Amino acid sequence: MTKKQTAPVLHEPHLIKDAVELVKSYPKVPLTIDCAIFGFEENKLKILLIKSDLEVFEGKFSLLGDMVRDNEELDDAAYRIMKERTGMTDVFLDQVRAFGHPNRHPGGRVITIAYCSLLNINHHELSIHDNDLHWHSLASLKEMAFDHKEIVDSCYAWLQKRIQEHPLGFNLLPEKFSLRELQNLYEAILGITLDRRNFRKKFASMDLLIDIDEMEQDVPHRPGKLYKFNFEKYEKSKRKWVGIDF
Amino acid sequence: MTKKQTAPVLHEPHLIKDAVELVKSYPKVPLTIDCAIFGFEENKLKILLIKSDLEVFEGKFSLLGDMVRDNEELDDAAYRIMKERTGMTDVFLDQVRAFGHPNRHPGGRVITIAYCSLLNINHHELSIHDNDLHWHSLASLKEMAFDHKEIVDSCYAWLQKRIQEHPLGFNLLPEKFSLRELQNLYEAILGITLDRRNFRKKFASMDLLIDIDEMEQDVPHRPGKLYKFNFEKYEKSKRKWVGIDF
DNA sequence: GCAAAAGTGTTGTCCTTACACCCATGC
DNA sequence: GCATGGGTGTAAGGACAACACTTTTGC
Numbered sequence: 250m251t252k253k254q255t256a257p258v259l260h261e262p263h264l265i266k267d268a269v270e271l272v273k274s275y276p277k278v279p280l281t282i283d284c285a286i287f288g289f290e291e292n293k294l295k296i297l298l299i300k301s302d303l304e305v306f307e308g309k310f311s312l313l314g315d316m317v318r319d320n321e322e323l324d325d326a327a328y329r330i331m332k333e334r335t336g337m338t339d340v341f342l343d344q345v346r347a348f349g350h351p352n353r354h355p356g357g358r359v360i361t362i363a364y365c366s367l368l369n370i371n372h373h374e375l376s377i378h379d380n381d382l383h384w385h386s387l388a389s390l391k392e393m394a395f396d397h398k399e400i401v402d403s404c405y406a407w408l409q410k411r412i413q414e415h416p417l418g419f420n421l422l423p424e425k426f427s428l429r430e431l432q433n434l435y436e437a438i439l440g441i442t443l444d445r446r447n448f449r450k451k452f453a454s455m456d457l458l459i460d461i462d463e464m465e466q467d468v469p470h471r472p473g474k475l476y477k478f479n480f481e482k483y484e485k486s487k488r489k490w491v492g493i494d495f
Numbered sequence: 496m497t498k499k500q501t502a503p504v505l506h507e508p509h510l511i512k513d514a515v516e517l518v519k520s521y522p523k524v525p526l527t528i529d530c531a532i533f534g535f536e537e538n539k540l541k542i543l544l545i546k547s548d549l550e551v552f553e554g555k556f557s558l559l560g561d562m563v564r565d566n567e568e569l570d571d572a573a574y575r576i577m578k579e580r581t582g583m584t585d586v587f588l589d590q591v592r593a594f595g596h597p598n599r600h601p602g603g604r605v606i607t608i609a610y611c612s613l614l615n616i617n618h619h620e621l622s623i624h625d626n627d628l629h630w631h632s633l634a635s636l637k638e639m640a641f642d643h644k645e646i647v648d649s650c651y652a653w654l655q656k657r658i659q660e661h662p663l664g665f666n667l668l669p670e671k672f673s674l675r676e677l678q679n680l681y682e683a684i685l686g687i688t689l690d691r692r693n694f695r696k697k698f699a700s701m702d703l704l705i706d707i708d709e710m711e712q713d714v715p716h717r718p719g720k721l722y723k724f725n726f727e728k729y730e731k732s733k734r735k736w737v738g739i740d741f
Numbered sequence: 742g743c744a745a746a747a748g749t750g751t752t753g754t755c756c757t758t759a760c761a762c763c764c765a766t767g768c
Numbered sequence: 769g770c771a772t773g774g775g776t777g778t779a780a781g782g783a784c785a786a787c788a789c790t791t792t793t794g795c
Contacts, residue, residue, distance in 0.1 A: 264550040268602030271549070275525035275562040279518050280606060303517070304510040316521040320604055323595035347593045347608050349569035356514030358566055360526060360606075362593050415741050429773075439737060446776070447758065451739060454756090470772040471765040483741075491685060492784090493697060494736065495660050495729075675746075692749070693785065700783090716745040717792040738757090747792070756783080764775070 281361045282326045283314035283397065285345070285404035286335070287387075288370040289421040292433045294387045295370065296401060297335070299380040305355050306394035310385060312401070314361065327364040334382065335373055341420055342366045345400075345407045353396040361395075365404045367420040412438055416457070419478040427465055427473035428452065457483050527607040528572045529560035529643065531591070531650035532581070533633075534616040535667035538679045540633045541616065542647065543581070545626035551601050552640035556631060558647070560607065573610040580628065583619055587666060588612045591646075591653045599642040611650045613666040658684055662703070665724040673711055673719035674698065703729050 265271055286297040298310040313334045317326045327342050345363040353359065370384060390401065412418050418434050419426075432448050452458055458476040465472035511517055532543040544556040559580045563572045573588050591609040599605065616630060636647065658664050664680050665672075678694050698704055704722040711718035 263548070264553060265548050266550045268549050268551060268600070270602070272525055272600060272602030272605055275527070275605070276565050277523035278526050278563070279521035280524050280526070281521070302509070302511050303514050304512045305514060307510060317524070317595070319522045320597040322597060323593060323606075344592050346590050347569060349563070349608075351566040351568060354514070354518060356516070356518030359518055359521070360569075362595075413737070413739055413741075427774090435739065441737060444759075445774090446760085449775080450777095451757090468773085469767055471767085471774050473774055487741075490740065491659070491687060493659055493681065495662055495733075673747090690785070690787085691747090692787085695748080696750095697784090714746085715794055717747050717794085719747055742795105744795085745793090748790085750788105752786090754783100754785080756781105758781080759779090760777105762776090764773105766772090766774095768769105768771085 279357075279359045280317045281314050281359055282317055282323065282330055282364060283312040283361050283400055284327060284330055284334075284342070284364045284366060285312055285401055286331070286366045286368060287404075287408060287421065288368055288373075288384055289434055289437065290370045290384065292437055294437050295384040296387050296390065297382065298385045298390075298393075299334075299382045301394035302380055303355065303394065309392060309394040310390075310397070311394040312363075312397050313382075317362075323362060327362075331366060335368070337368060337373055340366050340368050341417070343411075345404050348396060348400060350396060361400070363400045363404055365407055367408070367417055369421055369423060371423060409439055416478060416480075416483055419480075425461060425463065425475040425477060427475055428458075429473055431476075525603075525605045526563045527560050527605055528563055528569065528576055528610060529558040529607050529646055530573060530576055530580075530588070530610045530612060531558055531647055532577070532612045532614060533650075533654060533667065534614055534630055535680055535683065536616045536630065538683055540683050541630040542633050542636065543628065544631045544636075544639075545580075545628045547640035548626055549601065549640065555638060555640040556636075556643070557640040558609075558643050559628075563608075569608060573608075577612060581614070581619055583614060586612055586614050587663070589657075591650050594642060594646060596642060607646070609646045609650055611653055613654070613663055615667055615669060617669060655685055662724060662726075662729055665726075671707060671709060671721040671723060673721055674704075675719055677722075 288295045288297065297313060299313060301307070301309050301311040313330055315326070315330045315333075317323065323344065324342070327344070328338070331340060331342060332338050343365050345365050347360060347362045349360045351358050353361070387405065390398070392398065393401065408417070412435070418431065418438070421434060422430055428449055431452070432443060432445065435448075436442055457479045459479050461475055461477055463475040465475060534541045534543065543559060545559060547553070547555050547557040559576055561572070561576045561579070563569065567575075569590070570588070573590075574584070577586065577588060578584050588610050589612070591611050593606060593608045595606045597604050599607070633651065636644070638644065639647065654663070658681070664677065664684070667680060668676055674695055677698070678689055678691065681694070682688055703725045705725050707721055707723055709721040711721060
């Protein structure tokens with residue numbers, strides 16, 4: 250409608266020759282990536298945070314984020330930030346969504362794109378402690394800098410949904426894990442309790458765990474068997490589920 | 496790492512006082528929204544397209560898109576574009592994801608955020624035919640301008656997943672519809688065939704369709720009953736599904 | 742009366758749930 | 769020997785898949 254008023258009849262549209270000029274006419278905004286990196290330890294879901302280095306957010310935590318560089322692919326930027334902050338490269342990283350409220354950043358408008366990742370806390374020594382980088386318990390996370398609490402909530406919801414449909418959880422566990430650890434992980438992330446027998450049966454029937462014939466060590470009770478996840482088999486047999494369920 | 500080089504030891508981090516200055520130092524990119532608007536007609540899924548007005552893409556189709564204005568909320572921009580192009584305001588519109596390949600736009604780097612929407616073709620007279628605005632069959636959609644084919648594919652995958660978990664499909668149908676129309680819609684979107692009896696049973700057991708005691712008119716065969724979707728009941732009884740399935 | 746689609750029920754299978762007891766280990 | 773969690777089986781109920789015939793309408 251708006252268009253109709255400014256250009257009433259336009260049967261033969263003028264083609265724009267100079268795309269560069271066109272793009273120059275667009276408003277430009279600063280663009281950042283924020284990474285919500287989840288870990289799991291002591292039966293608690295944790296998230297990797299730093300102290301904000303903005304004075305207005307003094308003492309508040311924020312996600313690991315950085316600007317996107319000129320001509321940098323979004324995914325590449327996310328991996329770069331991840332690597333710079335944690336040293337890890339062999340991790341899964343997924344775009345969740347963009348956040349663009351005009352006042353989300355005190356320095357003016359900044360669009361951010363949230364990425365989500367999961368990593369095994371014990372595989373990663375936090376060598377770079379700048380800005381108080383640390384694993385923060387998700388449950389006790391209250392106020393954050395910027396709109397990062399909202400971003401964390403989105404990413405957590407994304408994770409909860411995702412872990413039910415994809416074997417993401419194994420990225421949070423040691424390579425070898427017991428069924429109890431696996432169940433604790435699901436219970437922590439989904440915020441529910443599960444029947445132990447049914448849980449075991451479920452994974453047994455999927456036939457995606459490799460019994461490596463080892464036992465837990467140093468537990469103050471009967472040790473459980475250790476398993477590895479059979480990523481190879483999973484990749485081959487990814488199921489395409491179709492149904493209607495709402 | 497980059498950070499370490501420029502500020503090697505930083506045990507007492509300097510707090511940044513001027514957030515505005517900080518943001519000014521960020522690279523800035525043009526930002527657009529592209530809307531993948533799906534409709535359903537003649538048992539085919541369609542998508543609303545225009546001819547690109549860039550000479551390099553002469554004759555190719557593109558999604559409805561526009562730049563995001565200064566200080567415009569992303570969702571607002573999507574709704575604005577939708578309204579400008581179709582006149583519709585009372586529609587559902589969801590962010591799918593951002594696309595940011597550096598060379599996706601011939602005029603230089605432009606980030607775009609894809610939104611997805613569904614609307615009933617017959618509820619909307621395309622009054623603005625600028626740039627050959629039209630409903631294009633999704634199946635016959637081949638090449639497009641920019642990376643819009645990739646965006647369409649993403650949005651279509653999003654839609655396929657989404658429609659199985661949320662009652663989105665009803666936005667594509669007339670307010671009153673027959674079970675046959677509903678089934679055709681699911682079959683077209685999911686690209687599968689469904690057993691008619693089981694499909695009917697499924698929706699009967701959900702008890703979310705209101706039998707409005709009307710029949711189809713002007714069909715060359717036995718007319719079917721017409722139903723409305725009970726949005727109110729659905730909202731009250733949204734089910735929270737928890738399970739592990741991969 | 743014929744073509745075309747509407748409408749309807751049953752059965753078997755599989756998946757999920759609920760639930761209770763014995764076993765191995767550390768202390 | 770006791771505390772702690774590991775490991776197992778079964779029965780019932782619910783959801784889904786497969787499948788065929790009768791009914792109603794337009795022509």
